[in-house]
Amino acid sequence: MPSEPRYKRVVVKLSGEALAAPDRGGVDADAVEAIVDQFAQAATLGVQIAIVIGGGNFIRGRQLADNPHIGRVTADYMGMLATTINALALRDALESRGLPATVLGGLAIETVVDPVDIRRADEHLQAGRILVLAGGTGRPFFTTDTCAALRACELGADVVLKATKVDGVFDSDPNTNPNAKRFDRLTYEKVIADKLGVMDLTAVSLCMDNNVPIIVFDLFAPGALAAAVGGKDIGTVIGA
Secondary structure: OOOOOOEEEEEEEEEEHHHOOOOOOOOOOOHHHHHHHHHHHHHHOOEEEEEEOOOOOOOOOHHHHHOOOOOOOHHHHHHHHHHHHHHHHHHHHHOOOOOOOEEEEEOOOOEEOOOOOOOHHHHHOOOOEEEEEOOOOOOOOOOOOHHHHHHHHHHHHOOOEEEEOOOOOOOOOOOOOOOOEEEEEEHHHHHHHHHHOOHHHHHHHHHHHHHOEEEEOOOOOOOOOHHHHHHOOOEEEEEO
């Protein structure tokens, strides 16, 4: 592991399900502790970290919108509120480990989170705080993947780190096909043309337009986040 990170500023896309116990919803203390361990290791490298958190452990807006009594816009806002719950839990867990953290939200919720302001967000990062970004983009019809790409572009991040349950992008589902092949590297165009589904295609297009690479990796492998930040060959790199 290098003494200095390869990337100086990163945006980590973290799913809400990562905070839950397997096959359960909500927030699980053991799952949160394992995630905080990863961020604590990465923080020792001196990297500036922003986290975009999902809300799927509580609500997925698109799935909820299938309910005939709930409109898509309402469902998406409900999903954004779920990400705020996760962000608050993650912030407190980080701070309990001595990692300064703050939450900014795409949805301004007075007394709970301050609204996203990119200049303020930059100041937090430069001050060494882990920035937890809640509420998605603050607008319906956009995924938290797209939010991660947007925030990375706004903050001038060096890379988007897409934390998943598998070590990269495969040509088939590695959970059902033991012979699935992992791609070491893919172009943005290949991901979009083949609709590989590893990330929302709007997010991939936004990263492509702004030349922000994406690394898809297994968050649950020991030391994986620090390895990705440090430039170790891990997961799948999506770039030009």
